[in-house]
């Protein structure tokens with residue numbers, strides 16, 4: 001884990017979704033390594049427990065809650081439990097997400113609604129639940145968008161729509177709370193080696209030429225690349241960073 005800044009988050013409490021895998025696990029480990037007490041959330045109990053073990057083995061503090069972010073009540077209950085446990089909230093990181101490729105006309109309603117619920121509705125409700133506590137602590141929100149939220153991509157219309165919504169959620173909250181100390185930012189990763197990319201499904205008969213513009217030339221990054229940026233953006237002294245959408249995508253959205 002390069003560039004860890006010990007003590008940067010001392011006295012701070014961070015809540016992270018999607019913490020059982022990939023970017024969520026890497027950023028939970030990093031924030032804990034930098035001194036934050038972390039409340040971590042995922043629907044996969046086993047992998048979430050593994051993340052807790054990794055954090056505690058490294059000397060950090062983590063409390064976990066298993067739940068499905070598609071349930072609005074769960075989003076509010078999870079934030080309430082974090083406050084009950086740690087008494088404050090300084091950072092909310094919305095990471096949980098799902099992806100999948102489909103011919104536009106073949107994505108089912110169920111697949112569409114699930115993607116919208118995980119990728120778009122959940123960050124909205126977590127922000128609603130967390131904002132009062134973050135206002136009290138002069139805290140901040142980091143939403144995980146995607147390069148897919150910044151460009152049109154063949155075969156992933158719904159994914160692109162939900163990530164575009166995360167970008168606009170971020171900008172709109174940045175404006176609504178402009179007169180407070182609350183900071184709201186998003187990170188837009190390109191391809192990152194995680195379970196999500198490993199298990200990514202596409203129809204077998206797609207036109208690969210149409211995908212070339214969003215595959216880029218430099219391969220994929222690591223979850224830690226994004227964790228490092230999350231820590232920088234969420235850090236208490238990053239007061240100049242507000243309303244920003246940070247790409248970390250090896251140039252995919254540059255041209």
Ligand SMILES: NC(=O)c1ccc[n+]([C@@H]2O[C@H](COP(=O)([O-])OP(=O)(O)OC[C@H]3O[C@@H](n4cnc5c(N)ncnc54)[C@H](O)[C@@H]3O)[C@@H](O)[C@H]2O)c1
Pocket residue numbers: 017018019020021022023024041042043044047067068069070095096097098099118144145146147188189190191192193194195196197
């Ligand atoms: N990996 C990439 O290439 C990439 C690129 C851009 C953006 N992203 C975004 O980064 C975020 C994390 O992705 P990742 O690559 O680490 O994926 P991942 O699959 O490794 O981890 C996602 C985690 O979210 C959890 N999750 C999914 N649905 C849930 C639900 N309904 N309730 C609770 N938890 C749920 C999963 O159990 C999993 O642990 C996602 O929002 C994804 O869209 C990833």
